[in-house]
Amino acid sequence: MPTPVRITSSHWVLIVALLAAALACYLLVAPYMNSIVMAFILSLLIFPIHQWxxxxxxxxxNISSLLSCVTLTVIIVMPLLLVFGAIVQQGTVFAQNMYQWGSQGGIQELLAHPWVKSGLAFVNHYLPFETIEPKEIAQRVGEFATTTGSTLVSFSAKLLGDATNFILHFFLMLFVLFFLLRDHDKIIRSLRHILPLSRSQEDRLLDQIEKVSKSAVMGSFLTAIAQxxxxxFGMWLAGFPGLFWGTIMGFASFIPVVGTALVWIPATIYLLLTGQFGWATFLLIWSVAVVGSIDNLLRPFLMQGSAGMNTLLIFFSLLGGIQLFGLIGLIYGPLIFAITxxxxxxxxxxxxQFLDKQDNS
Incomplete structure (x- = not known):
């Protein structure tokens, strides 16, 4: 039997000092925590390549870690640059087409549609606020179309700023990833030595962290890519800029409950109002049967390694993670739940033994 350790006052002083120092260290690295966590998760995903x-x-x-980081950069950054350029081009064309449509009487033609008239009559009859006039809607849309150019310029500037910020965080993540890959064994040994758990308990904890990290990334991001x-593809067949709206749908898939419906429902309504009933029916069926089934089938399948969490816990871990941490919460949420x-x-x-005794008492 190992001799139990007696905690003295000096031990408590050391523990409190250690906790205070750990908190200070956390505050120092807190602005970069997302990059550090992503480096840790990517190190798990890319580790088979690094091992090769x-x-x-x-x-x-050092060379093997550098090659692994270069491989990751080629896999992620190069496709992103190509896609980003195509998205900007398609988005610009779409904004120009919308401006031309609004300035050449498209909005008046849409407001003259019988369905739109019936909808406005219903709203004006039943809802308790001022009457909505088609002329006011046309005026507001016209003002929006007039400012589309300046809005697009400001959005492009913001997008460029976000892209610059992404590049800075990406290279910081690569810097952290290099050392995580190079010193992987040393880091694991240090964690095992510090944790006051048995070897089997450490194995289970570390194994679950690895599984949940992988499943959270695979479940969220691969589902978003697939959707x-x-x-x-469905939007492209229906006559919309496919790459631009496909990217928007990919981001929208991260929003719980609503998801890609934020894009395909307005698109279906637009097709109906412009008389394209066949394409509207196709887009509706395609979005519900194909795009929706990807979220219902692929995400639970990819996240089945989340420490035995059922669908309800996975849902709340994703929802709460986004609410608390933003987009990175799609990883943090399941990870926190699984570790708990x-x-x-x-x-x-x-x-x-104590719990059994309590149950029988």
Whole structure:
């Protein structure tokens, strides 16, 4: 039997000082925490590739880590640059077409549609606010169309700023990733040594963190890519800029409950109002049957490694993660839930005799 450690006052002083120092360190790195977490998760995803480099260059760990980072950059950055250029081009053309449509009487023609007239009559009859006149709507849309150019310029500037910010964080993440890959074994050994758990408990905890990190990334981002591709293909067939709206649908898929419906419902209504009933029916069926089924089938399948969490827990972990952390919460939420579940399981095993005694008392 190992001799139990007696906690003295000096130990408590050391623990408090250590916690204070750890908090200070966290505050120092907090602005860069997302880059650090993403580097950690990407190190898990790219580790098989890094291991291949490591096996072929066993005495050159720096070179193998550098090659792994370069490989990741080629896989992620190069396609993103191509897609980004195409999105900007299609988005600009779409904005110009919308401006021409609004300035050449398209809005008046749309407001003259019998369905639109019936809808406005219903709203004016039942809803308790001022009467909505078609002329006012046309005037507002005309003002919006007039300012479309300046809006597009400001949006492009913001997009450029976001892209610059993304590049800075990406290179910071690569810097962290390099050391995580190079010193992987040393980091794992240090974690095992510090954690006050048995080896089997450490294995379970680290294994679940790895599984959940992978499943969160695969479940969220691969689902978004798949829905963006399927949705963009359907929009392209229906006559819309496919790459632009497919990208928008990919981002919209991160929004719980509503998701890609934010894009395809207005698009379907537009097709109906412009008399394209066949394409409207196609887009509706395609979006519900194909794009919707991707979210219902692919996401749970890819996230099935989330520490045994059921669909309800996965849903709330995603919803709460987005609410608390933003887009990165799609990873943080499931990770926090899964670690909590594993810790509860370890607690149950560690205090099983006490809990059984309480149940029988």
């Amino acid at each position: 480099f490591d096996n072929h260059l066993p005495k050159h760990r 963006g591709l399927a949705g963009g 579940i594993v810790l509860f399981n370890l607690y149950e095993e560690e205090f099983q």
